[in-house]
Amino acid sequence: MTLSTPARLGLALLVQLALVGAAVTPQLSARVSGEEYLLRVAPLDPIDPFRGAYVALDYPDLRAADGSRTTGLDDDHRGTIYLPLEREGDVWVLTAATRTRPTTSPYLTCDDRSWLVRCGIESLFLPQDEARALERAVASGEAMARVRIDGRGHAALLGVDVE
Amino acid sequence: MTTLHPPRPASRHQIDWLTGELAHWQSAGWLDSRHADEILHSYRPTSRLSLSRLVLTLGAGFVGVGMIWLVAANLDALPPALRFGVVAAFWVVTTAGAEWLAGRREHTGSIPSPVVGAARSVASLAFGAVVFQAAQSLQVPAYEPKLVGFWALGVLVLGYATRAETPLVIGLGLAAGWYVWQVAWSTPDGLGVVLAFLVSGVVAASVATLHGRWWPDFAAPWREVAALLVLVGLFVAAIPEIGGDDVAWSASLVAGLATAGVLAVAAVTLGAGRAGLEPLVAAVLTAAAAGLVLWDPPNDPASLTASDVSHAVVAVVLYVAVAVLVAVLGVLHDSWRLTAMATVALVLFTTVQSFAVFARIIDGAWLFLLLGVVFLATGYGFDRARRELASTLEGDAS
Numbered sequence: 001m002t003l004s005t006p007a008r009l010g011l012a013l014l015v016q017l018a019l020v021g022a023a024v025t026p027q028l029s030a031r032v033s034g035e036e037y038l039l040r041v042a043p044l045d046p047i048d049p050f051r052g053a054y055v056a057l058d059y060p061d062l063r064a065a066d067g068s069r070t071t072g073l074d075d076d077h078r079g080t081i082y083l084p085l086e087r088e089g090d091v092w093v094l095t096a097a098t099r100t101r102p103t104t105s106p107y108l109t110c111d112d113r114s115w116l117v118r119c120g121i122e123s124l125f126l127p128q129d130e131a132r133a134l135e136r137a138v139a140s141g142e143a144m145a146r147v148r149i150d151g152r153g154h155a156a157l158l159g160v161d162v163e
Numbered sequence: 164m165t166t167l168h169p170p171r172p173a174s175r176h177q178i179d180w181l182t183g184e185l186a187h188w189q190s191a192g193w194l195d196s197r198h199a200d201e202i203l204h205s206y207r208p209t210s211r212l213s214l215s216r217l218v219l220t221l222g223a224g225f226v227g228v229g230m231i232w233l234v235a236a237n238l239d240a241l242p243p244a245l246r247f248g249v250v251a252a253f254w255v256v257t258t259a260g261a262e263w264l265a266g267r268r269e270h271t272g273s274i275p276s277p278v279v280g281a282a283r284s285v286a287s288l289a290f291g292a293v294v295f296q297a298a299q300s301l302q303v304p305a306y307e308p309k310l311v312g313f314w315a316l317g318v319l320v321l322g323y324a325t326r327a328e329t330p331l332v333i334g335l336g337l338a339a340g341w342y343v344w345q346v347a348w349s350t351p352d353g354l355g356v357v358l359a360f361l362v363s364g365v366v367a368a369s370v371a372t373l374h375g376r377w378w379p380d381f382a383a384p385w386r387e388v389a390a391l392l393v394l395v396g397l398f399v400a401a402i403p404e405i406g407g408d409d410v411a412w413s414a415s416l417v418a419g420l421a422t423a424g425v426l427a428v429a430a431v432t433l434g435a436g437r438a439g440l441e442p443l444v445a446a447v448l449t450a451a452a453a454g455l456v457l458w459d460p461p462n463d464p465a466s467l468t469a470s471d472v473s474h475a476v477v478a479v480v481l482y483v484a485v486a487v488l489v490a491v492l493g494v495l496h497d498s499w500r501l502t503a504m505a506t507v508a509l510v511l512f513t514t515v516q517s518f519a520v521f522a523r524i525i526d527g528a529w530l531f532l533l534l535g536v537v538f539l540a541t542g543y544g545f546d547r548a549r550r551e552l553a554s555t556l557e558g559d560a561s
Contacts, residue, residue: 005325009262012257014372014552016290016317018295023313027301048305050295052235056305078349078411113349113413127237152542 026109026120026154026158029106034148034156037085037092037106039121041160042138053128055135057121059159061093062108073097073112081117082153083108091144101153109153121147121157138163170207178208199420207373219281227288234296243300249298257269258286283329287318308348312341331381334389339363342419349413353399354456361449362398362419364389369442370432386441391488393445394508397485400452400517401478403462403471424447437495437523445552451481461539475516483541488546494548496553508547513537550556 003011021028025053042058062083072079075095081099084107085092092106101107124145126134137143138160146158173181193203229373234250261282292538298310309503315337322330367389373381399405427442434442455478460470484487486509493501517534 005262005266006325009259012321013258015324016254016293017322019317019320020294023294023310024297024301024303027298031301048235048290050231050235050310054305062413073492079414099455114351118304120304121302124302125299125305126236149178159500 004067006098011019014074018147022153024097027156029152030120030148030150030154030156033149034151034154036158037147037149038090039145039147040091040093041143046146048123048125051125053131054123055131055138055160056123059121059145061088062117062119063094071074073099075099078113079111081112083110083119085115092153105153106149107153108149108155119155124157124160130163134160165275171206172209173206175208178203179204181206196221216277219277220284223281223284223288225534227285230289230292231295234292234299237299247293247300248297252419254289254293257282257289258321262284265325265327265487279327280329283321283325283327284333287321287330287333287491288316290314290321293551296472308341308344311337311344315341317416326378326380329381332384335367335384337394339367339388342415345415346413346419349415350411352410354410355413355416355534356454357396357400357452357456358407358416358449359419360392360399362416362423362454364392364396364457365423365442365445365449366419366426367392368445369423369430371485372430372441373426374437375435375438376433382438383498385494386492387498389441389445390492390501390504393448393485394489394504397452398508398512398515399484400455401475401482401512403460403474405456434539441492448485454479479516482516482527486512487545491543491548491552509541509545 002027039059040061049054064080077099079099081097082102083097084095084102086095101109108119108121110117112118116122124131124134127156142163144163145162146161147155147156182452184204185203188194189196189199198368230250234246238246260281265279294310294314294317298307304309315334317332317334318337319334321327322334342363343356343359347356350356367385371382371385371389374380374385430442431439448546455474458470458474460474461468462471474499480531486505489505489508490502493499493503493505513534517537521557
């Protein structure tokens with residue numbers, strides 16, 4: 001069966017649209033089906049050539065107990081890592097990182113293949129002037145990231161509130 | 164005989180050839196002068212890189228890149244959902260518009276124009292803008308290589324669905340860029356990057372060979388991308404101390420190797436004629452490049468060892484052989500781009516290697532003299548190989 005040109009074009013557009021969805025699946029899934037949590041946050045620095053200015057965020061409560069910028073899981077493996085969370089006052093903090101998917105929520109599904117553990121919530125894209133202002137505000141005070149996490153540990157960053 | 168159709172475009176070279184042949188056909192009595200004139204006037208000379216093509220290519224590039232930068236500007240006057248809607252509407256309109264233009268040209272049978280290619284370029288870049296806008300609106304972390312991967316896949320889908328070469332070429336460039344970035348991101352090691360280039364080269368060479376049987380029009384872009392990736396990969400592999408001490412076999416690298424292996428076997432089994440050997444050669448070169456990286460001579464600037472010089476000599480000999488091979492492929496497949504690529508690669512490689520390694524043994528003017536002699540000798544060898552191959556092919560054809 002040979003499809004007509006409009007049919008092939010329509011099919012191509014649908015496949016492309018599905019690919020856009022696939023590119024942002026974890027964030028989309030978290031926003032649609034996830035619960036909202038508060039995490040303490042600190043700034044790092046900014047600019048992605050394709051998407052512009054952003055504030056790179058660090059999460060002090062997702063670090064190892066010694067304060068180093070790792071999860072504290074000292075094994076030779078690299079890949080998917082799970083960060084189970086427990087409530088501590090208003091915010092949520094890491095209990096102990098694991099390579100096995102936790103049986104209870106909430107937890108974050110992350111990746112530690114690069115030098116930084118990536119959980120899909122490390123960047124907040126903003127217009128350039130707002131990014132600079134937020135970075136200053138975050139550095140000078142207590143900031144909270146509002147994050148949605150779904151049942152599979154996919155997380156989406158909703159925003160950052162500065163107190 | 165009356166000319167019913169508007170003159171068809173032909174290059175200056177083709178018209179010169181036709182003029183000579185028409186004179187020959189007249190002298191042989193196959194054609195009278197009136198028919199010869201009518202045939203000649205049914206063509207009009209056109210240059211390959213016309214001004215309109217250049218301007219359209221630049222315009223398409225500016226509009227497409229401008230759209231992506233508009234996403235990057237993160238205009239706060241529009242809410243994220245509306246911004247996504249505007250960018251998505253632009254993508255649908257440009258994609259459908261490009262195909263409408265292509266369909267109109269097909270039906271009217273007019274002179275080929277570069278407008279359709281330019282419109283398809285804009286559509287391909289607009290799809291990237293959609294991916295990046297979606298990612299920005301949903302706060303997907305910065306510098307995420309998979310976004311470029313999805314962009315590449317979408318553009319390749321468009322290329323195959325519309326059977327158009329422009330999205331195919333853009334998609335191949337993006338796919339190669341994504342794979343190398345993905346591997347470098349998860350395997351920050353010289354050998355990983357070298358293997359990423361070469362493995363992509365094997366995949367591209369295999370697909371080119373398979374396209375030789377199915378959709379031969381798509382074989383040339385795949386083959387040219389394969390040649391470029393192999394040349395770049397070998398270039399990187401030959402750089403001293405590029406790093407192969409701590410190889411991490413990331414999932415993307417292993418998946419790439421497995422895909423390349425399967426496709427190479429399929430291409431060698433199903434490929435027609437000599438083209439079946441091309442993926443095999445790319446696979447052998449992948450192993451050779453890995454060997455060059457793992458060799459790792461001391462490379463102490465204070466004292467150059469025999470191992471340093473041997474490493475450089477082997478790298479130069481291998482690279483020259485590969486460049487000649489790419490130039491030969493250019494002749495066999497009638498692709499000036501392959502020949503030009505081989506020449507540029509050879510000049511760049513010889514210059515970099517001369518300054519990186521031989522400058523420490525031979526200094527100043529002597530290095531330039533040696534480099535000049537190397538270029539002359541290589542150029543002579545290149546020309547001889549090309550002439551002999553051309554005369555062999557002519558002999559085979561007659």
